[in-house]
Amino acid sequence: MTKTFKLLIAAIALIFTASVIAIILGMKKSDSTDVEIVQNNKIIYRLDLSKEENRTIRVKSSDGGWNDIKIENGEISIIDADCPDKTCVKTGILRSESVPIVCLPHKLVIRFADRENK
Template structure:
């Protein structure tokens, strides 16, 4: 009988540990996907030319012109930013998925355009 009680305690402890790990991972995923408070910073030729709030409800589309005469059409929708059209030869920036976090920037090398998503000061950041 005492052996059965010891096995039962081990099973209960194992279930509790699995639940704690699961809830921790769920919390990390939830915090990592939060886009509220993020700002997209758009750089052309190394200079900050525009900032866009991603937590805005409205959808925006605007064009950024490079010094060499090229263009990139930027779209902000659903808390994410993307390049919807460009006249660069490889169009890697257009093929890049919309971004809503600071993990990966959008880059257009021919037009020297970089779009980075950053958290506002005092909020959660992937860099901290």
């Protein structure tokens, strides 16, 4: 093996390892139970999931669309929406601070709230 080939393999291994670490850290479950439901860059709900009862909230958008948000056992997710691709529904339960639930057609975001903004 040539020196260039060895360096190439080492660089690929380093990039792969860094990528795996970044994915693991990015998917780490959040310790926070405070969430915000944001639409059109405005907070419409701020909830503490540890204190919320199981319920479903329908959020309507200005274009007539809607998202059904389910809170159950201290977890939050979008269970139904009238958007065409339903990416927000497929996202599942909000688990990570770095990966919010987003519905682009309805300009809706569900994310963990910053503790300093309380």
